Each structure stands twice: as C-alpha cells, then as structure tokens.
Amino acid sequence: MRIVAITGPRQTGKTTVARQVRSRLEGTGRMCWYVALDDPTPNESDAPGLLAGVDAIPTGSSQDEQWLVGIWERARRAAERLDRGLVLVLDEIQHIPGWSDVAKGLWDGDRRAERKLRVVILGSAPWQMLTGLHDSLAGRFRVMPTTHWSLGEMARAFDLTMDEYVFFGGYPGALPDVRGPERLAAWQDHMARAIVAPAIERDIVGLTRVTKPALMRQLMDLAPRYSGQLMSYNKLLGQLRDAGNTTTVARYLDLLSDAGLVTGLSRYTPAPHLGRASSPKLNVLNTALMTAPSGYTFEEARADRSYWGRLVESAVGAHLYNTRRTATQLRFWRDPPHEVDFVISRGPHLLGIEVKSGKRRRASGLTAFGGRFPDARTMVVGTGGVPLNEFLSLSADEWLG
Known part of the structure; x- marks a missing residue:
C-alpha cells in the first residue's frame, strides 16, 4: 500500500x-x-x-x-x-x-x-x-x-450553460460568487485573492527557486491578456518592467504551466527542438484567468466578437491541455501565411484543429497542414464543424483516436 x-x-x-x-x-x-x-x-x-x-x-x-x-x-x-x-x-x-x-x-x-x-x-x-x-x-x-473542471462537470454541478462555462471557466469553488451581476466584482476579487495570488506566492515562489518574484507576478498579470496569441519572448520582455532575459521568462512560463495557470505552446515540427525554440502561443489553462482581470461582464464579452473568439479558442486549448495524457503533445502549427490553432500528437497519431466562432470567416490552414503532413487528420471546431459543446465533452485523446 x-x-x-x-x-x-x-x-x-x-x-x-x-x-x-x-x-x-x-x-x-x-x-x-x-x-x-x-x-x-x-x-x-x-x-x-x-x-x-x-x-x-x-x-x-x-x-x-x-x-x-x-x-x-x-x-x-x-x-x-x-x-x-x-x-x-x-x-x-x-x-x-x-x-x-x-x-x-x-x-x-x-x-x-x-x-x-x-x-x-x-x-x-x-x-x-x-x-x-x-x-x-x-x-x-x-x-x-486533479485538473480544472470540464464543461460536463460544471454543467451537472451548477447548471452552467456552454457560454457561461467559456466565460467563468472551471473553478467550482469560485462559481457561487457569480450568480447575479452585482456579484461579478466579488468573483473577480475571489479569483485574484484566493486562486492567483496563492498559486504564485505559495505554490511557485514558495516551492521552487524563483530569483525574480516581481517578474513572475508581472508575467502572470500579462500572459492571460494575450491568450490565443503568439508572443515572442523579446516582446514579452519589452512589456515587463523588471530586468530579465528570455531564458528567465521561458522558465517562469514553464512554472506557470506546471501550476495550472498559463502555458506556452510550442510550434509543431517533425524536429521537436526546432519547435521549442520558436515563439510560444500563450493559452490560459482556465478561461476564468483570462476573463476575471479583463473588466468585461459576461454580456460585454459576448458582444465583442474578437474577444469572444479568442476566449472560445482559449477554452478549446485549455480543454485539450487539461485532458491530454502524459504522452500526448499539444502544440500549434504555423507556416506563413498558414496557421493551425492546435495540433495534438501521440506516436503515429496526428490531428490538426482549427477553432471558428460566430460568422467570421478566415482562410483555413488545415488544407496546407494536410498537404504538409498527409497522414494527419484535421477538424474544425465551432462554426461549420464539430459543435463546441460536443467537442468539449470528449478528451484530447478521444479525439486523437
């Protein structure tokens, strides 16, 4: 035993x-x-x-x-x-x-x-x-x-709709604070004081070697704003006040990922060391980390099509990351002008995923990805593809096959 x-x-x-x-x-x-x-x-x-x-x-x-x-x-x-x-x-x-x-x-x-x-x-x-x-x-x-709660778990426990899950995320302890618009500020305060601050101070700074705690806190403040976007380490450094270097920022981003907060996805390439050296694509591991400090209400976020699109994409990325097995890799693919939002792989299995929300149309990189990697499968999540609620009901490895 x-x-x-x-x-x-x-x-x-x-x-x-x-x-x-x-x-x-x-x-x-x-x-x-x-x-x-x-x-x-x-x-x-x-x-x-x-x-x-x-x-x-x-x-x-x-x-x-x-x-x-x-x-x-x-x-x-x-x-x-x-x-x-x-x-x-x-x-x-x-x-x-x-x-x-x-x-x-x-x-x-x-x-x-x-x-x-x-x-x-x-x-x-x-x-x-x-x-x-x-x-x-x-x-x-x-x-x-344990990991962040899924759509199915939050729906069963709190009767959350899919859009509410995209906005409020998968923190069950915080959810009772959001019932009613007057309680949004209490929820935002709960996220900052009861989740983010202890995760940084106690779980990262308190348990690992962090030589620049102020830089770590700034990175956590900054990274969720760019969830769903590629950000070079130099660009991140340019927006951080404390002195540091790209190696320090890369390591701190790894620590944030280990703590279940924000991850930096690397570019998919058959030569993994080349992908690791590329600019990371940031993705929160719970969308509440993105929305709580944003200042948006639920209705305002839904009305801002650009912001909601990034939020939906971040929800898909968080779901894939949180439900993947240890041997399953989550990355993105980019070969300008083509891009694929997420690529999941395990052994010979390879799947490219593009996320679409609303009526917005954009040139798909899936065709180019499929041409580059003939053995890969591809899928669209959202408009014109697998409905978002259906996609979030299965794990990354169930979709990978």
Missing part, C-alpha cells in the same frame, strides 16, 4: 474529494482522521482523539517536521488500537517544509512494522513542485492528479 497523493491546481476539488471519501469510509466503520495543515490547530471533529494529550504535538502557526512526526505517531498508535486500522488525510502538505523526506522515512517504518495505517496527502501544486523531483520517493506514492 502506497501513500495516495492527490495533487493539482487550487480549488479544483481535492479537499471535497477527500472529505467525501472520509465520509464513506466512516460509513463502513473505518476511522479516518482529516488534518488541514494550513490550520494551526487540528479540529477535534475531523480527527477525534488526535488532541488527547495535545502537549505531545507542537501547536501554533509554525508547523514543521517535528509537528508532522507528532501527528503521524499519534495516528500510528490510534491505528494499532483499531481492528481495521486508520486512514490519515493530510491536506495542504506543502505547508510543512521538507515534508517529502519525513513522509518517506515514516512510511518505510510503517511498512517494516506492518502497521495498519494508511495515509493520503493533498497538495495545491503539481507533484514535481511538491517533491522537488525527489527520485527517492519513487514507488512510495500513488499520484492522483
């Missing part, structure tokens, strides 16, 4: 899943402790018995390795007293510095002693940020990544 690690962007349902599983486990008579590590004091109702003799656990706001060991040791003793053992859920594990090495040692000890303790950890960051790419953790964790 490995440690189960549920990781991914903020407010994508990790805690909700953990609490639902805890409720089901307890319904079968199995004890489960839930400890939120961003709360300085464990909650007795979430972990009954944990606080007995609490002097043995350092409390307060400065949780550290000793604090984590104290919680784990108490869970061990509780597990031994229970016929079916105990499940320990540790939420927001990234709040404990050096947690991964501590968890590794404790888990190894549990396995040697054949203890009846099972552990689930939750972290608001991708696995590589949470662990620092520690090879020593291989085989000890079963990683279950």
Whole structure:
C-alpha cells in the first residue's frame, strides 16, 4: 500500500474529494482522521482523539517536521488500537517544509512494522513542485492528479450553460460568487485573492527557486491578456518592467504551466527542438484567468466578437491541455501565411484543429497542414464543424483516436 497523493491546481476539488471519501469510509466503520495543515490547530471533529494529550504535538502557526512526526505517531498508535486500522488525510502538505523526506522515512517504518495505517496527502501544486523531483520517493506514492473542471462537470454541478462555462471557466469553488451581476466584482476579487495570488506566492515562489518574484507576478498579470496569441519572448520582455532575459521568462512560463495557470505552446515540427525554440502561443489553462482581470461582464464579452473568439479558442486549448495524457503533445502549427490553432500528437497519431466562432470567416490552414503532413487528420471546431459543446465533452485523446 502506497501513500495516495492527490495533487493539482487550487480549488479544483481535492479537499471535497477527500472529505467525501472520509465520509464513506466512516460509513463502513473505518476511522479516518482529516488534518488541514494550513490550520494551526487540528479540529477535534475531523480527527477525534488526535488532541488527547495535545502537549505531545507542537501547536501554533509554525508547523514543521517535528509537528508532522507528532501527528503521524499519534495516528500510528490510534491505528494499532483499531481492528481495521486508520486512514490519515493530510491536506495542504506543502505547508510543512521538507515534508517529502519525513513522509518517506515514516512510511518505510510503517511498512517494516506492518502497521495498519494508511495515509493520503493533498497538495495545491503539481507533484514535481511538491517533491522537488525527489527520485527517492519513487514507488512510495500513488499520484492522483486533479485538473480544472470540464464543461460536463460544471454543467451537472451548477447548471452552467456552454457560454457561461467559456466565460467563468472551471473553478467550482469560485462559481457561487457569480450568480447575479452585482456579484461579478466579488468573483473577480475571489479569483485574484484566493486562486492567483496563492498559486504564485505559495505554490511557485514558495516551492521552487524563483530569483525574480516581481517578474513572475508581472508575467502572470500579462500572459492571460494575450491568450490565443503568439508572443515572442523579446516582446514579452519589452512589456515587463523588471530586468530579465528570455531564458528567465521561458522558465517562469514553464512554472506557470506546471501550476495550472498559463502555458506556452510550442510550434509543431517533425524536429521537436526546432519547435521549442520558436515563439510560444500563450493559452490560459482556465478561461476564468483570462476573463476575471479583463473588466468585461459576461454580456460585454459576448458582444465583442474578437474577444469572444479568442476566449472560445482559449477554452478549446485549455480543454485539450487539461485532458491530454502524459504522452500526448499539444502544440500549434504555423507556416506563413498558414496557421493551425492546435495540433495534438501521440506516436503515429496526428490531428490538426482549427477553432471558428460566430460568422467570421478566415482562410483555413488545415488544407496546407494536410498537404504538409498527409497522414494527419484535421477538424474544425465551432462554426461549420464539430459543435463546441460536443467537442468539449470528449478528451484530447478521444479525439486523437
């Protein structure tokens, strides 16, 4: 039995899943402790018995390795007293510095002693940020990544229409704030304070080596405005106030992508290293990151055909990125004057996708793409092609075949 690690962007349902599983486990008579590590004091109702003799656990706001060991040791003793053992859920594990090495040692000890303790950890960051790419953790964790919610999930949970999904995106925690026009400002504030700011400060700057935090923040402010567009690193540098270089901006954009915020797609080419060197095409990984700081209301965004077109294209790109398998690549293709919005590939499979919205017509690059790559399939999403709601109902790999 490995440690189960549920990781991914903020407010994508990790805690909700953990609490639902805890409720089901307890319904079968199995004890489960839930400890939120961003709360300085464990909650007795979430972990009954944990606080007995609490002097043995350092409390307060400065949780550290000793604090984590104290919680784990108490869970061990509780597990031994229970016929079916105990499940320990540790939420927001990234709040404990050096947690991964501590968890590794404790888990190894549990396995040697054949203890009846099972552990689930939750972290608001991708696995590589949470662990620092520690090879020593291989085989000890079963990683279950979460991602932004799909159209189908948001529609079932909140009765969202397709256009509302395109505008408000796939953050379930933020959605209750948008019911009614007077609450738009509250939703925008929630996005900035509860999602974007913590993702930058805690998940990126707090977990990785970022030498220019101000530059990272500026890049996050700037990139969503250009979602759906090609932006050279030099052009990005020209709009950022802090000094930097193209290598720094490229690395910071990779970190934003890892954190589930904004990605830079590379140009598709049979020689991958050449595509990586090209100017990236920016794409938000949740359209709420594009609309919340825009100043548009839902109605204003729908009325601006140019902006809505970029928003729809960004929604398609985010869907493809978030639903692709690890081995599936998402890029774009450009050979002036021809361009294809998205290219997904895996092994011998290749699919070019062009997004069209409204009545706007433009010269299609799909014909040129098909001529250059005869084995490729092509498709249009939107006007004259696969309806957007139908396209968003299947994953990138289901469309790729």
